[in-house]
Amino acid sequence: MTNPQIQLSWEDPATGERREPKLSVPIAFGREFARLPVELQGQRVARMLLNSNEVSRYHALIDWEQNQLVVVDQGSVNGVFVNGHKQTRSVLTNGDTLQIGPYMMTVMVNVNATTQVTSPPSTIQFNPNTNVPDPGLPLVQPLTPLGSNFPPPTFQAEYVGVQALHATGLPVDECDYLAVGAGLGSFIWVDLLRISGVDASKIVALGLEAEPYARYKRLCLNSQIPLYERLRSNSDSCPDNIWGWPSYALREAWRDLTQSKLNSAFQYLWQVFAEPTFAETYTPRAANVFDSIDREVKRIGWNQIYRYGRVRAIRKTDDGRYCVAYSRGPGNYAFLVSRYLHLATGYPAIQFLPDLQAYREKYQDFKSVVNAYEAHDHVYQQLERQGGTVLIRGRGIVASRIVQRIYEARKQNRQITVLHLMRSPKPQGNKFQKSQRSVKNHYELQPFNWPKACWGGELRVMLEQANPDERQRLLADWGGTTTADRHDWQRITEQGLSEGWYQITFGEVMGVERDTQNRTITHIQEKGLGEMKLASDFIVDATGLDAKVEASPLLDDLVKHYNLPLNYLGRLVVANNFELPEMRNGKGQMYAAGAITLGGPYAAVDSFLGLQYSALVAVDGLAAAHAPGVRRLNTISSFGQWCSWVLNQSPSK
Template identity: 40%
Template sequence: MPINHFAKGVKTVPTTDSSRVLAPPAPPGWDERAPELPDFLLTSPVWTDELVHESGIPVVDVPFLTVGGGMGSFAMIDCLRIAGVPTNQMKVLTNLRHPWENYAYLTGVSQLPPHYRIRSDASSMPDNIWGFPSYAVRRAFRSRSPRGFIAPLWNVLTENVFTDYWTPLAGEVFDGMRREADRVGYWDCVAHGQARMVRRRAGGGYFTVFTTQGAHKQRVVYRSGYVHLAVGYPSIRFLPDMQDYRARHGSGHRFVNAYEPHEQVYTDLVARPGTVVVRGGGIAASAIIHRLLNDREQHGAATRIVHLLRTYVDGPHGPSRFMRRRGRLGWAHQGFNWPKAAWGGQLKVRLEKLEGEDRRQLWELMAGSTTPYRRGWQRQLAQARRDGVYTAVGGVIDRVDRAEDDRLAIVYRDNATGTPRTLAADFVVDATGLIGDLRSHRLLHDLVEVSGAARNLWGRLDVSPGFEVRSLRNGAGRLFAAGAVTEGAYYAPADSLLGLQYAALRVTDQLAELGFCHRIGSGRSIAQWCRRMRGVAP
């Protein structure tokens, strides 16, 4: 088995079906075999019951609706079940087989399979809003040896001082979500198909257009008072140089994105010597380089790695001694994708008070590609540098062409001098980012262009600190959004496991004020935690 500095304490891959790396779900869209909507509905941002009735499309009433069916929808349903909402009062519209499917796919293709550690805190648990017992405590009590019991507890007690941050394996997260989904009756809420659009209803509430899956697809309109959008990433982001290369050469075999299937890169490099350029400085880039170095150590691959970084970091950096990141030899190091104070500390409080350009500046100060500092992986990188098989350089790609020998000719601009340089390689793996534009997602594009949803300074949906899309409030109806589509709003780590839970709790609080559910106060919280520990439904 390959050396895995991204795993800790576990040597086997989880065997449950829920921890498989799955094929990607169908792209956002909709089955054209279902009859199209009439023009008077397509062009109107506000629909009346009479207009919908005239269209002949069946209407289904449900008080609460969440669109997406991923981890954000799962967190929302879990919180509402804990708050006392029965399953027949909620519906999940999704084209996913289970909530972790898209996440498992993205982490799998970016070289973080189920037996690898993800970048998440031990208490950031999608299946447990209380965060206790944490993943580390679970691991300890499932161990059959004294050392296996002590190691995870010692790790979380001394993390980032004597040990690396303790983070769970991806498979542990998926297994926990499966058990919680069974407990709260999540599957009873699910409708499989594709949501196309959300429109305001005259008099309050919303209509959501949906196409069911199956041999006989049917158009359905859901009428609800509350809608929650958790559609994940609008799309995978392909940078202009990659789009240009593929448009000219019609092939993505050698110039690939980290978040699309690219196993052929590793297979070819094991079979024959080659050079690969890895672009990016985040967790995906570090996992890909880790895989390439493992293939050298375990399978004898003669691979040379050139690591291209837009921002080459070689020391602590930041605006002041109180706001600094570690950095060394090109990498910017941070335990998690945001500073810990952004989850529930001073940075969170500051961000919620800022508006406009001031908020953008704080976002930009906290943002940026980083990767955790893990001692085992650092030793592996150091050895690769000594062997001359890994080189990190600062630069930005100007153009990628196909050379006469079918390799790639990469022209990049050196950061230090601005001088154009040419580099020959067999492959380029782009791991610079994941979030695409809202316009690339059909439902979000329609929400902005037709329904009139406002955007924030980063081009995402403009939401309140409570994750409400304020521009689409409709009478007593409320429309909420969570996850990557709210980037640039009042909560920086909105696209993290803990951030999705935080958004769900904030939405639950507002729905409790509106009388839709119970408030999760101290008494209910303790009682529901006890039920969860006994495996009893809410």
């Protein structure tokens, strides 16, 4: 075979995003572009850079030898694993799993001739008017006028004249602080501004829903976390309480003590003080979190701050501020001008596997194939009535929750089975220095201290001090937010495997179709068994959310208009205080928060802790810039503001 081409497929260990390069043999793998051995010098060698401390400078080589594809360990420190077994030299065939450091790759040989290649995940956009997932929307909505010329032609300039805005005849309002998004990231930033002395009249939060947790709550409910269920989030962070004390655990324990529920009260405290050695990590109930945020919403005057609007574009003004063009409804347009702007737009889209998207488009079947973040209660209602088989794709936090929900449905109907389709085995978890994440039944488990270390530990300091290449390497070594190490759902998977109603299958999907009985048929290429067919009544895609800039028309327009740099994950490049340096406009400053900043100075950016930390350092930046009304908190003022919080009084000035 001449110049064979192979495809390597893996999920980025830092983010879970899919990578599927097609390369010609030979291929050299390494942490750096090290000098090749003499026998390869002068040849056309493809080089695959893997940014991880677990990967040696020149780690491995894939080459073609005697009509066979062979991988050779080049004297690496951590070795090369093929299908979970350490090898110094091994023949590779279609579907083999190749592990180099934390990178778990599936190898497909001669993809041009024999293999159907799957494109990267597509997305389901959030409807801009309803803020709910809408599979009928295109991937990216162009930023063009709707009927009238809005945004106006002046928005094509680098700097928009404030006078030109008024000349349009449309409403122009001004404020000191503008939060774009109005979700949890915006709420936490606004909350800290209020605590730091800024009057509510000086702040505007622009978004589509008045409740700052509305989208998060809906995604929780859709992914089968009801209000009485505990979130998969650590208890050290309280979006309604920047001080973190009393925590949700203490509040829940006090509530039970007042109701004479001594056992449960002490159980919560034991979980907090004994975690994780003797007890399971405490996490709060969803309803408690939302109720606590409602209390803080009233305390800081959020209803006065919030304003409904869909943001269409953001521009610098000619007087050192920022202008936001937004719509307040069909044909109802306006502008907001602000000196300080905060971007926390959250996840603009849901990842949806392309073969499942193709199925829905072909058969117009939106009931049998669903995304875990869409409303899909009908799946479990039918299972409870009639039984059936569910095929799950993805193996993260949401997948574990879907398995738990099906386990609950089996209490109503035992004729329910689960097929969990994974691309490849997961023999071991991410490793950094002497620590390594554990793996159970091919789920990589998130250590209990992951968000804590991000918050105040050495990992946060290490990441802040690192350059972009080092950050990429560190995040790849650490791994991202994964399934929590919780014994309750682990017992469910163990029980399901032993009883036979839960089965794990490995393979690459070739396509999905519908049979004559209206069941879904998934064609997979399974290692050692050739092509197989998996029949199911429902398919649930639990592969996650998409926060790349290109998935958001607003952010994509901003990046292209000002030629903003993106990091290796396609997210915004931010300073250590989460400011966008390239968007500095005189005294005007723009900050960002959440998943759109992943790859920057903080790891768990989309957690409660991550949103709180980004708000803290951003407001510190505003205080350093002498922004109007912002006072840096000290021991005395912070204690005074905490007392106001305890007494449920409006933030003191």
